[in-house]
Amino acid sequence: MAPPAAHRSGSNKRAQLGLFAGYVLAGSGALVGVLLLALSLWSPQTFQGLRMMATDLAAPAGQAGAATRVQTRSVFDAVAGYYDAGSRNAELEREIAVARVRLAEAEAVRQENERLKATLGLARGETGRVAIARLIGSSSSSARRFAFISAGRNDGVTNGMPVTSPMGLVGRVLETGANTSRVLLLTDSESMVPVRRATDDVVAFAEGRADGSLRIRLINLGINPLVEGDVFVTSGAGGMFRPGVAVAMVTRVTDDGAIGQLLSNPAATDLVIVEPIWQREVLEQAAEELPPEGVTQ
Amino acid sequence: MEQLNPRSRSDAYGKKINRDHSPVLVYGVPCLTILLGSLTPMLPVIAPAPVLPPFGLLILIAWRLLRPGLLPLWAGFPFGLFDDLFSGQPFGSGIMLFSLILIGLDLLEARFPWRNFWQNWLTTAAILAAYLSLAALLSGAQISVMQLGLVLPQLLLSIVLFPIVASLVTVLDRVRLLRVRRIG
Numbered sequence: 001m002a003p004p005a006a007h008r009s010g011s012n013k014r015a016q017l018g019l020f021a022g023y024v025l026a027g028s029g030a031l032v033g034v035l036l037l038a039l040s041l042w043s044p045q046t047f048q049g050l051r052m053m054a055t056d057l058a059a060p061a062g063q064a065g066a067a068t069r070v071q072t073r074s075v076f077d078a079v080a081g082y083y084d085a086g087s088r089n090a091e092l093e094r095e096i097a098v099a100r101v102r103l104a105e106a107e108a109v110r111q112e113n114e115r116l117k118a119t120l121g122l123a124r125g126e127t128g129r130v131a132i133a134r135l136i137g138s139s140s141s142s143a144r145r146f147a148f149i150s151a152g153r154n155d156g157v158t159n160g161m162p163v164t165s166p167m168g169l170v171g172r173v174l175e176t177g178a179n180t181s182r183v184l185l186l187t188d189s190e191s192m193v194p195v196r197r198a199t200d201d202v203v204a205f206a207e208g209r210a211d212g213s214l215r216i217r218l219i220n221l222g223i224n225p226l227v228e229g230d231v232f233v234t235s236g237a238g239g240m241f242r243p244g245v246a247v248a249m250v251t252r253v254t255d256d257g258a259i260g261q262l263l264s265n266p267a268a269t270d271l272v273i274v275e276p277i278w279q280r281e282v283l284e285q286a287a288e289e290l291p292p293e294g295v296t297q
Numbered sequence: 298m299e300q301l302n303p304r305s306r307s308d309a310y311g312k313k314i315n316r317d318h319s320p321v322l323v324y325g326v327p328c329l330t331i332l333l334g335s336l337t338p339m340l341p342v343i344a345p346a347p348v349l350p351p352f353g354l355l356i357l358i359a360w361r362l363l364r365p366g367l368l369p370l371w372a373g374f375p376f377g378l379f380d381d382l383f384s385g386q387p388f389g390s391g392i393m394l395f396s397l398i399l400i401g402l403d404l405l406e407a408r409f410p411w412r413n414f415w416q417n418w419l420t421t422a423a424i425l426a427a428y429l430s431l432a433a434l435l436s437g438a439q440i441s442v443m444q445l446g447l448v449l450p451q452l453l454l455s456i457v458l459f460p461i462v463a464s465l466v467t468v469l470d471r472v473r474l475l476r477v478r479r480i481g
Contacts, residue, residue, distance in 0.1 A: 022370040023400070029374035030396035036389025041437055047388040054382035062339040139385025140337065140344035141351045143433035143440055143447065146385045147343055187345055189439040210438050211447050212345030266343040 045175070052177030055148055059180045062136030063150055066270070130274040131155040135170075135266060136180070143210055145188035147171065147266060151274055152179045160240060160283075162275045167264035168246030169193065169234060170272050181274075185266060186247065187212055194237035195247050197230055204257060206232060206247050214248045214260040226250050226258045239279030239286075309471060316476035326473040327360045327367060330466070335380040347433075347448060350455030352462075353380045354395065354428060355421075359459070359466040361402055362417045373399040390435045394428055417463070422456045429455070 040046055133151035151157050153176050163170045163183050171185040184191050191208040195216070202225055207215045216232060218224065230250040236243030248260030277283060298305045306314050335353030342349060357376055361368060377395030381388045405420065412420075429448040433440050440447065 025369075025371040026373065026396055026400050026403075029371050029377075030393050030400065032374070033377060033389050033391075033393025033396055037387055037393055037435060038389070040387040040389055041435070044387060044437065051382050051388070058336060058339050058383065061336070062341065066341045135341075135343050137339040137341065138343045139383075140340065140342050140349040141347060141451065142338075142385035143347050143436040143438045144385045145345075148338070185345075190437070210346065210440060210444075262345065265345065267345060269343070 048175045052175050055180045056177040066134045066136045130276055132273055145185040147183045147185055149181050149183055152177045152181050154178055157181050157274050160277055162241045163272050165264045165269040165272050170264055194235045195232040196235040198233045216260045217257045226253050239282045242278040310474045311476040315480055317478045317480050319478040322473050326469055331357045331376050338383045347451045350458055355462045358421050359463045387437050421459045425455045
């Protein structure tokens with residue numbers, strides 16, 4: 001469509017001024033944007049209150065959507081179930097037989113573990129849970145990886161708390177609103193989790209790569225001991241995440257570590273658990289002693 | 298005349314006598330659809346990578362190309378601000394990029410006043426490519442220019458979706474211009 005006639009000011013002084021004022025307004029809008037952007041890159045938490053207020057207001061829509069997501073997924077599952085019911089059944093029975101044996105083994109290991117812990121006089125760390133929440137949305141069109149959950153300050157959630165699902169670690173709370181919180185997912189490029197291999201003590205860092213996978217960087221460089229299929233769990237170093245939560249499985253071995261697949265894919269997760277920070281006192285003490293580090297957004 | 302053809306005194310937007318457009322619809326429909334587009338992050342899609350197109354911006358561009366002069370030139374500020382509240386980008390990136398895009402479109406229009414749909418599509422594709430890569434670089438994520446392939450799937454999806462968004466906007470434009478207000 002052609003531009004309206006008002007766009008061409010001609011010799012009309014008033015129209016010329018109006019057009020000029022429009023450009024000045026738009027230009028200063030862009031300039032304000034540059035300043036705000038610089039400010040929020042420099043100190044990412046500046047606009048936290050404003051953002052979380054908006055998320056709180058928009059959350060009811062997200063919650064309704066999250067409920068639909070669970071329902072639709074089970075509908076698809078139900079339909080898909082009819083196709084391979086027979087072979088599935090046989091396969092499951094075989095798996096159950098194996099699992100029963102494994103369960104017995106695990107029970108034995110558990111008993112031995114308790115006995116050893118009792119010998120050492122270690123109390124079993126009670127982790128507890130702060131809140132159970134729904135994942136109601138994510139920054140699906142931005143290069144950052146955030147998710148929104150339906151629990152906030154009113155449920156006792158504070159910044160830094162780990163968020164887990166039954167399948168493993170999801171991320172940690174970054175900003176809290178009254179009834180919603182923003183979670184930094186593991187795949188965000190600012191996220192870094194200390195991990196170790198589940199079978200032994202090969203320690204590493206799991207860094208987000210913003211494309212859905214994790215880069216596992218070994219701390220001790222040397223011969224790379226990783227093979228495809230290795231499972232990494234949190235090591236508990238740093239005091240934020242409790243040890244032993246599943247994080248990633250190695251899918252490709254690289255020179256200095258590996259590329260890992262996230263175990264608790266947030267897309268397949270519906271309910272998540274907000275856990276308390278594992279060693280809050282230690283972290284607070286460390287924060288007092290060290291100069292404040294740059295907070296990641 | 299009405300006895301011969303009952304629709305003789307009406308057009309696509311309703312009766313022409315004694316009726317007028319409603320200002321609420323005329324300005325409300327575009328604003329509301331753009332704001333709804335910016336609420337995409339509240340969709341129940343927990344994406345492991347950037348996949349969904351920036352719907353707020355897509356709808357804004359579609360309205361701007363369909364009806365020049367409907368939105369003021371400074372509209373990038375409020376719409377960008379609202380987009381920033383939800384998009385996950387650092388606050389201010391939407392304000393800046395939306396404002397620059399609207400100014401750019403205005404300059405482009407001074408050069409090419411008459412355009413066809415293919416030109417509009419090409420313009421949008423160029424804008425989206427620039428917007429997505431700049432937004433990724435300014436997002437505060439550790440992304441270098443080499444890693445911009447990350448936004449390629451999102452860019453392709455956005456470009457492919459633009460004709461659908463544009464035709465949706467033309468349908469909404471007919472709703473917007475319905476003569477629902479009774480005069481006198």
